[in-house]
Amino acid sequence: MENIIRALRNGNTPEHGTSKICVGRDPEIEEFNRQLEYVGEGNAVTKFVEGQYGTGKSFLLKVIEENALQKDFVVSNIVITTDLPFNKPEELYKKVVQNLKSKSEDSFEDIIKRWLTSLKRKSTGESTDLLEQNQIVKEYIKKELEEARKYANSFAVAIENYYEASNRGDYDIINYTIAWLKGDLTIPSKYKKKFGVKGDVTRDMAFGFLKALTLFVRSINYKGLVILIDEAEFIRNIRRNDLRQMAYDNIRYIDEACDKRDFKGTMFLFAGTDEWFTDDRRGIPSYQALYDRITDPLHSQGQYTDLKKKVIKLEGLTKEHMRELGKKIAEIHAHVYKWTVKDGINPILEEVLKIHERKASLTGGKVTPREFIKAFVGVLDIIYQNPYTIEKEDILGLFEEKVEEEEW
Known part of the structure; x- marks a missing residue:
């Protein structure tokens, strides 16, 4: 659990264990669990999470990731940056595959290895002859790649030849094949020829490969693929208007393809700041075809709760939720460092919540958790570290100083 405290201390989302400290998001989590159930039946959805900086978008995505992994989905959690501006589908595919993980595997190659191992084990129950076992495995591979092959034949061919190279112990081809499947554009042609492909995963091929990937994941007995895309507001920073419009058109295409079930068993979840959803010049409203698809025709956002809409708006947490969060963090901190949280922490917690509200200058009883958490830890x-020398007034003074250090 120390990883939780270390991450919170630095203002980051913990890599593991976010569900242990998640508060105030039960309706959203329940809705996303319903969406996962729907996706697990072979459907596809696109959702968006909107919220101010510090409201917990990345945190919510991490909780969804943990839940999806526990439900036997394969997950890829990516962040839009200069390396992934989203106007290049081939870079999207590359990032998705590079970040793949399952409940027990941490990479695309590990997922493939586990699958092939299960097929080999299955073949031993059908024959004791090694040559026959090998043929049985090849037949299983061909069958389970059948759907993926319809969208990207070379994707299937590369996996088939990965198996052949594994049998031969040809580690160069094994590594080159995985690298090519992960979107590497630097594989020499002579090696690509050895595992049966030509060219690379280009812009025109990228979405076909992504669809093949989703079908492959389902064919090897995972529930589906969940793709979490954080900091989507970065698209606003793409200077050239034509490239920015291409990025938005790619999102429109994904949303439309999900509605048409061109993607199977797939969830795309984008998270971005309020500005991304409202900026007429560089945000989603600047591309009418996407804006029309995801906007609320009733314009009811803020008046009524409706988690069924494309866009889910995250509000700040209530003071009661922040109090609960503070207690959870204190308990974990005490457990990690083996000290006793005295009863006196509760009145102190009430005071620090008041300081947080005042400094944040927020209204409506809602507060953003990130700065509070970092200062509180x-x-x-x-x-x-100073159990006998620090007084309540000193503690409150320290908290106020730490809050002022953050850029409100």
Whole structure:
């Protein structure tokens, strides 16, 4: 659990264990669990999460990732950056494959290896002859790649030849094949010829490969593929209008393809700041074809809760939720560093919540958790290390100082 405290101390989302400290998001999590059930039946959905900086978008995506993994989905969690501006589908495919993980595997290659191992084990129950076992495995591979082959034949051919190379112990071809499947554009032609492909995963081929990937994942007994795309507001920073429009058109295409079930068993979830959803010049409203698909025709956002819409708006947490969060963090901190959280922490927690509300200058009883969490962990660190010399007033003063250090 120390990884949780270390991440929170630095203002980051923990890599594991986010569900242990998640508060105030039960309706959203319940809705996404329903969406996962729907996707697990072979359907596809596109959803968007909107929220101010610090409201917990990345945190919610991490909770969804953990839930999806537990439900036997394969997950890829990616961030839009200069390396992935989203106007290049081939880079999207590359990032998705590079970040693939399942409940027990941490990479695309591990997922393939586990699948092939299960097929080999299955073949031993059907024959004791090694040559026959090999042929049985090849037949299983061909059958389970049948649907994926319809969208990207070379995707299927590469996996088939990966198996052949594994049998021969040809590690060069094994590594080159995986690299090519992951979108590497630098594989020499002479090696690509050895595993049966030509060219690379180009812009025109990328979405076909992504669809093949989703079908492959389902064919090897996972529930489906969940693709989490964070910091989507970065698209606004693409300077050239034509490239920015291409990025938005790619999102439109994904949304439309999900509605048409061109993707099978797939969830795309985009998270971005409020500006991404409202900026007429560079945000989603600047591309009418996408804006029309995802906007609320009733314009009811903020008036009524409706989690069935394409866009889910995250609000700040209530003071009651922040209190609950503070107690959870204190308990984990005490467990990790083996100290006792005294009853006195509760009135102190009430005071620090008041400071947080005042400094944030927020209205409506809603507060953003990120800065509070970072400052609160810092205060817990000091209390833990100075248990006999620090007074309540000093603690509150420290919290106020740490809050002021953050850029409100």
